Amino acid sequence: MTFHRIVAHLRSFDDRIAVLCSLAPSANVMAADSVAEDLRRVTYAQLATLVEEFAAELGPTRRLVALAARNDLASLVGYLGALSAGCVVLLTAAVTDELERTYDPDVVIADGRPDVRRETSAHTLHPDLALLLSTSGSTGSPKLVRLSSANLLANAAAIAEYLAIGPDDRASTTLPMFYCYGLSVVHSYLLRGASLLLTERSVLDDAFWDEFRACRATSFAAVPYTIDLLDRIGFSDMALPDLRYVTQAGGRLAPERVREYARLGADSGWDFFVMYGQTEATARMAYLPPDLAAEHPDCIGVPVPGGEFSLEPIEDTGGHERGVDLGGHGNTETPHELVYHGPNVMLGYATCPADLALGRTVTALHTGDLARRTPEGLYQVIGRRSRFAKIFGLRIDLQRLETGLTAAGFTVCCTDDDELLVVAVESPATDPTDTAAQLAGLPIASVRVCPVEELPRLPSGKPDYPAVRTLSAPAPQTRDIRALYATALGLDPALIRPDSTFVDLGGNSLTYVTTAARVERALGKLPTDWPTMTIAELDRIPHGGSRFGRTLDTGTLLRAAAIVLIVSSHIGLYVLWGAAHVLLGVAGFNFARFAVTAAPRAERLRHALRTVALIAVPTAVWVAVTLLFTDYYRWQNVLLLNKILGPFDSDTAGHLWFIEVLVYFMVAAALLTRIPPVDALERREPFWFAMGLLVITALLRFQPFGLYPAPDVPFSPLAAWFFALGWAAAKATSGWQRLLVSAVLLACVPGYFDAPDRERLVMAGLLVLIWLPAIRVPALVAMAAAILADSSLFAYLLHWQVYPLFGQHHVAALLASLLAGVAATRMLAEVRRRCEVPQRWAVSLRSGLPSFRSGLDGPDLRRRLARQFR
Known part of the structure; x- marks a missing residue:
């Protein structure tokens, strides 16, 4: 038996395209012609045949069918086939243990294959019942909405009418089929003989838009979160010539965003429909006509065809004084609840199998929203009762x-x-x-x-x-990771939460080494991605590790080895050049990890400039101090501008070149990613953005434009491509991406220095950085490397003044230079700690002291406050 019209009339559309779906869902971005060829086209006649065959496989017995749905052809056929067989479909993302225990389905469909648990139903199913959906789009909830065939047909017809869906329309599925909003797209389009582009791709995926254009799709559905994602990918600049309209529902979109997208649509030739609905109304209750969106962006509009609203006063219990005037209209009368009436109102709720036998228990839908009707006849939601x-x-x-x-x-x-x-x-x-x-x-x-x-x-x-x-619950167990971060980063522990990460808290390459060592001691082992793991996740890691070795971050090992090579070569203990350029690559790698994060642009910039300050300020102070006693440096060195202002021929012109160019690179990179279009591009394609920077800066390797004499080019700002290469290495997440970065490295380094030994060292060090995220080393080596890496900045800065004191005692000079760096690092850390203690106290007091409004008192309040501050 055919259960309702959405299924019954499939064959009447004959050779029209009903569904397009990808044959290669994991394919990379391709040309539009290639994308079009890679799509399977299913006509209505073919879809009807598939549905009939699936219904025949289920048989004539009416049963409860639980369907784990995806946006693919198998799920669509399974859903329509179950309806065609007269079954009741429980549509969900996954058939959870709780759903199975609660409702005990007769048939479970996963991946398009039915698992028949029993030949006859264990339940009494009401004749009108067709579909069960979780409330509000949640998954796995035992509270379900009971919908009838008439509900589905009425809502699909209403949506198709006000959107004027025709046979040439084609919707791309941006929302899951088990969600009432996503399912309503399926129903309304199939009802009108239009077609569906079934896809599970995100709107963040370039391949989604390749398919959208190749299939000449005319619409897609969005929730507020989708709108946020569209901003990230530069949707406003996209060329979508066949787009006819965009719909938005699933939550309130801020009025300014409604106005923005309404105007964007008007300028680009498509309509923006704001819609309002609930699962309990099958999907839609109201829509805002596109021509009214810019003028009335805070309204939900008018009822869908066949439906109507009423405003029912609710009893004022004294608790709604903050909710009455939410729209800012000065409306202080008794609040009214928005109530919807129409043929798409659900039969009622189900919380157990016995409820599946019930008929209609709801005649009008109390939405729970507080609303008003504007003079223009539009409805406006001004608050939420519940x-x-x-x-x-x-x-x-x-x-x-x-x-x-x-x-x-x-x-x-x-x-x-x-x-x-x-x-x-x-x-x-x-x-x-x-x-x-x-x-x-x-x-x-x-x-x-x-x-x-x-x-x-x-x-x-x-x-x-x-x-x-x-999120507010404390971590199930703690090993003082929070206190560890507070000490290492100079933060108030009260402001560090279980979902905080090292990167979120402003961790950078200068604080990384010390913090990593402490985290490893606390956990017994160090996960390679620990900087982006939350404190709660780190706390859940069982204590492990081995007394025979520790995992050491490759960047840390390279920093430690490089500073020893640099200082030794300057002293004359031996000569092995190239380590400074390896450090430039490591600096770019760390910048990409700790400064180019998911944080907002302003926060990214603050983190980056704070790191720059921790490098530049101590350097400038030290150089200024030396000027009081010697003429070793000049004022250009204090400003870290010797590589720009000169003089280029002084004995000390090259001593601080590494610190100077590193500061230039970091400031330039931080300011570059602060530019909104650049920031959007980097977030959308982090690896290709980094590769673009690498290619651009690598041009300076081959054409320095006479900015510096040839021997000075590798020790000038023109060496920026090493920093960019480290950045690209950090963003390379697959083998082929690392191969590409390695290829650029091997193409650019040979001949750059005209010194084969130096070039071999640079290539070896950077290849290790690209391919090995961490290395297992003896515990003693790990400890020594961590100390040297942590103090590498000051060892580099101070060794110029330290090693000449030891004459030809090269080993003593090396040890003294490294120890001076360690001592200076520890001293600066102590100064910072002492300076930050009063600030932490101030923050704690400011966060903890209550601010009372007049009239708030009483025993209950005092008791709760006492518990808060105990």
Whole structure:
């Protein structure tokens, strides 16, 4: 039996293309013609045959079918085939143990293959029931929305009507099929005989857009998170000649963003539809006509065809005083809840198998949103009835708080853990604690801010609030990694959270070595990617390691070996040149790891310039001190500008060349990645961006344009390509990428110095950097290398004044120079620690002392505050 019209009329569209899907989902970016050839085309007649065959395989018995859906042809055929067989489909991302225990499906479909658990159903299934979806796009939840065939057909018809979907339209699937929004695209397009480009690619993937253009797709669906991703890839500059419209739903998009995309669409020849819906309404309840989006970007629009809204007053319990005027319209009347009526309203909820026998238990959908109707007849959501937290006896409107923090420039999700307000903030440039406390009217101590690289999200792209709540929980076990970071980085432990990483906290190449050694001692072994692992992840690593050796970062080993070679060669103990250029590569490698991160541009720049200051300031101070007693250096050396201003022929002109050019490279790289288009390009293609820099700077290796005499070129700013090569090595994540970087190295170094021994050393050192992330060495070697690498800057800086004191005693001169570097490094660390203690106290006091609004008191408040500060 055919269960509803969406399936019944497939064959009526005959030879029209129903589905296009990739034959090579992992293929790299190709030309449009190649992409088009690599797609399978399935006509409606062929799809109908596949669906009929699948339905016949299931048989005529009506059963509960759990389907783990992907955006592929097998899942689509399985879904439509189960409906065609008259079954009830439980559509989900994965058939979890909890779903299986709760609902005990008769058939489970995964990867397009049915696993028949029983020939007849163990459940009583209501005749109207067709589909079960998890609420709000969550996966694995035992609370399901019960939808009928009539619900699906009514919503698909309404969407197809207001979007004017025709047979020539083609939608690319940007959202998962198990999510009601993504599924509504499938329903509405199949209903009108249009076609679907089935893909699981992200909009961040160039291949997605290659397929989009090759297939001449006309639309795609977006949630707010998708819009954020589009900004990263420069969507506004893309050429998409066949794009007819973009739809947005799945959460509120900030009004300024609605206006921005509405204008972008108007300028580019496509429409931007803002839509409003819930799973409980099958998908859509309202849409904002594109011609009204720029003028009314804060509205959800008008009801979909066949539906209508009513505004029902809710009882004011005294807790909505912060939620009534969320739209800023001065509306202080009793708040109204938005209620939807229409044929797409669900039958009801299911929480157990017995509920599957129920008919309609819901006639109107109470959305939980507070709303108003504008004079223009548009509906506007101004708050969320259920998104309130109660902290210290105060009702906090979490939606309003998120809106306020977003307006202040933060990307956040807000929830509570019964006693504290929990704010997850994505890659913050500044601390939002004060702003959150002020907006919520709470003491600062009751706000827990959890910085994250990316906000937790459900597969639908919506915020995952339960996951946000868990961010505030302490790590299950601790080995003082937090205190270790606080000591190594000079931070207040109270400001370091379980989801913090070494990179997030401003770690750089100068603090890396010491911190790595301490982390390894704490864990017994050092994961190669520890700088980007959170404290919580490090805490969960079981203690391991071996007393016979330690894992040493290759960059650390090269820094240690290089400083010994450099100082020894200058002293005359032996002569083996080239280590300084290896260090330039290591510097670029570390810059890419610690300064070119996922952090916002401003934060990236601050981290990079802080690292530069830790190099430049001590150097300038030391040079200035020497000027008081000798004429060893000149004022150009104090400013680190000798390589630019000269003099180029003094006895000491080349002594600080390495530090000078390193500072130039780091400042230039930091400023370059601060430019928005450059930043966007680097984030989109980190390896190819680095390779582009390498190719551009390598031109100076072959054509120095007469800027420096030929012998001076390798020791001038024109050696920037070594820094760029290290950057590219850090961003190379595959074997072929490392081969490409190695090829550039082997092509550029020979002949550069006109000194084969030097060239061989440089190539060997940089090849080790490219191919070996870490090396296992004896514990004693690891300890010595860590100390030498940590003090390499000061050893380089001071050895010029130290080794002449020892005359021909070359070994003593070497040891004295290295020890001087170690001593200076330790002394500077102690000075920094002493200077930062008062600052940490100030931060602690500022973070911990409560700020009260008038009228907030009482035993409950005092008791909670006492527990906070105990």
